[in-house]
């Protein structure tokens with residue numbers, strides 16, 4: 001492990017005390033910059049050059065371009081114009097950001113983060129800022145300001161915790177998205193995001209898994225499930241005429257514990273005899289266009305789902321476990337890629353996989369043996385994008401209840417973390433919003449502190465052994481950073497992994513039957529080996545005999 | 550008409566035009582700029598009525614602030630409720646005679662000045678004392694509180710210490726309102742002049758300052774949107790244009 005200063009967690013009450021500010025603890029050059037070849041695919045500015053020492057220039061007319069983009073955005077997004085205008089600097093949000101708590105850097109206080117942009121907005125677009133800049137804290141747009149933007153707008157996971165506590169609902173995520181969109185257009189795109197989105201455009205998913213690789217992976221999963229249960233559960237790909245199109249984050253295809261979640265969805269669908277399919281063309285749930293504030297690119301990716309649905313002729317669209325994916329799906333998909341009048345109007349578009357699993361559990365359509373999860377005591381991390389950006393089901397607050405209901409229906413031991421760290425005031429995992437990249441490891445580790453503290457408290461006081469998550473990025477982030485806090489990676493589980501553990505499929509073999517099957521297979525294998533050996537020996541003997549002659 | 554009356558008559562008409570036109574301009578902006586995506590802070594109400602209730606809780610009780618910081622909430626309530634009562638009581642300067650409710654509120658308005666002033670002093674103190682709040686404060690943030698304190702204290706001095714000719718002020722503002730120039734007479738009491746100068750300044754800066762939070766809060770998309778994105782398609786005109794022309798990028802749009 002690299003040597004970062006890892007915040008200390010105490011396990012006392014589950015909440016980190018608000019720190020005193022310490023300036024500039026996180027100054028830096030920000031994440032890796034997107035090279036022209038990645039910028040090009042996004043239709044972003046490309047006229048940048050790298051010098052000998054690796055530094056990238058901005059585009060030649062960067063200042064005009066930045067101000068022009070800011071002006072354009074404030075005319076298209078009311079949130080931006082309004083939020084820049086009406087903040088009263090009350091400070092209510094200042095202690096609410098996990099990155100501020102974990103780093104103590106005052107520029108990570110939500111309002112201070114907004115101010116990086118606001119001070120430029122004021123300087124060029126408001127009366128007070130034009131004529132009395134010092135009075136209202138307005139400043140000129142300089143390269144140093146751009147550097148600060150690039151650095152600190154990539155220390156925001158757009159989790160919206162600040163917006164919960166702001167008396168006007170000012171959402172720093174909106175500001176950081178706008179800032180990143182301005183940066184995109186002056187040659188400061190972020191490599192991690194643009195490169196990934198480029199892969200979606202050319203291949204269909206963030207990981208760049210082509211159709212063949214996907215097919216192999218799914219076949220492998222089919223074999224794994226059969227191996228474990230004796231039941232052939234299908235993982236269909238590009239199946240025309242299926243009823244349900246499943247859109248899931250591509251991490252579900254192989255990362256741990258994501259893939260166990262995917263097995264869970266497949267088992268549920270199998271039990272319900274749902275005719276479903278994945279699509280290789282739209283094999284990605286997580287839409288990174290949101291992170292970089294690019295409506296156009298977000299829409300372009302979302303439209304792939306529409307096209308896949310039309311092409312395969314499905315009736316319903318269902319999303320797997322992913323926070324960002326679900327925010328774009330629940331809140332934006334209808335806007336970006338609707339209307340979905342060609343789908344079955346009986347179902348909401350899109351649906352969350354929990355909206356299938358929970359009713360099925362309620363109606364007793366799934367056979368569950370809760371004791372199969374008795375080796376664990378669970379808690380649940382409310383993914384911020386799901387908690388504050390979406391709903392699940394039809395009731396207000398369903399995004400909190402459905403995952404908990406499902407966990408409790410398949411596990412005997414469940415405990416919630418501190419009330420101030422869950423549900424709508426949940427802390428982000430620290431890796432969301434396009435910063436799940438190794439070049440931002442330090443902020444990821446420090447930003448996880450509030451969640452780690454809450455987890456530590458329930459592990460010490462309530463014997464919690466595992467934390468379930470419902471977002472691909474949360475899962476990846478946690479498995480990577482929790483070792484720094486003294487936990488182990490396998491303590492993170494998918495919600496549908498728990499379902500997968502506890503579900504008893506129709507025709508599933510019991511432990512003994514599985515053993516018997518394995519023993520029989522083994523015996524068969526041994527017998528075959530023997531036979532082969534014998535045949536070889538006979539052949540050799542015959543050959544020897546022939547040679548002797 | 551006296552000289553003071555003319556000067557302050559002009560100032561107040563100018564200030565009135567500034568605040569009305571300025572606020573109207575900003576409201577028009579907030580009204581016309583679309584919110585292209587559904588971004589209510591969830592969990593959000595599923596109906597319009599629910600949104601009205603949510604907004605009411607925010608405006609009348611500062612609900613989000615209450616969840617965040619109880620002490621700040623207390624100061625904020627002291628100040629704003631004090632201010633509201635004071636302003637209601639002030640309606641008497643602009644009309645002849647008063648209705649029942651206004652008459653009833655008069656004495657409360659009088660003492661509300663203390664709530665307002667105490668609230669303001671507390672708000673100012675925390676701007677100095679809490680390191681996080683000090684860090685985010687520009688000079689204007691301190692001065693805004695000072696300005697309101699100046700108005701509040703000068704007003705309270707008039708009410709409780711050195712009484713002024715309220716009837717004269719009353720008839721001055723009525724004649725301002727009715728353009729009855731012969732009545733443009735303002736008593737030369739320094740406290741009145743002080744109070745009114747500061748008030749006129751407040752009115753002028755209102756639309757170009759953070760005071761726009763008062764009308765602005767109603768337009769906040771994170772608070773005023775209904776959670777119905779799956780049922781109703783929400784789309785901004787500029788985004789609909791992409792659909793219509795079948796292109797991916799705004800720069801590809803034909804005008």
Ligand code: HEM
Pocket residue numbers: 088089090167607608609611614621624625626628629672673690693694697760762763764766
């Ligand atoms: C719809 C009406 C209004 C609402 C809902 C509202 C709400 C709020 C809230 C929640 C705060 C943050 C807490 C605080 O710092 O006190 C605030 C701050 C403030 N409000 Fe208002 N307000 C309204 C009208 C006004 C008006 C009419 C004025 C003045 C003429 C005003 C002046 C201020 C000032 C100066 C602050 C900043 C206080 C500070 O510096 O700490 N507000 N307002």
Ligand code: HEM
Pocket residue numbers: 632635638639642658659662665697700701702703704705706707708709712713715718722744748
């Ligand atoms: C054109 C507008 C205004 C006029 C003509 C005006 C006039 C006056 C007068 C004549 C008094 C003394 C009342 C008395 O002796 O009983 C007073 C008191 C006061 N004024 Fe104003 N004022 C105006 C605006 C404001 C504003 C905008 C504020 C607050 C931001 C304010 C705050 C106060 C306070 C706190 C008092 C003392 C309490 C009270 O008597 O209500 N005034 N004002």
Ligand code: SF4
Pocket residue numbers: 096097098099108109110113155156157158159160161162163171172173428
């Ligand atoms: S959106 Fe989240 S990460 Fe960004 S400033 Fe607000 S609390 Fe911090």
Ligand code: SF4
Pocket residue numbers: 086087088089090091092093094110111165166167168169170
């Ligand atoms: S809580 Fe809202 S109004 Fe207060 S400082 Fe933060 S962003 Fe500004």
Ligand code: SF4
Pocket residue numbers: 157158159323324382383384385386427428429430431432433471472473474477
């Ligand atoms: S990864 Fe999870 S917790 Fe982190 S920002 Fe995304 S949804 Fe929120």
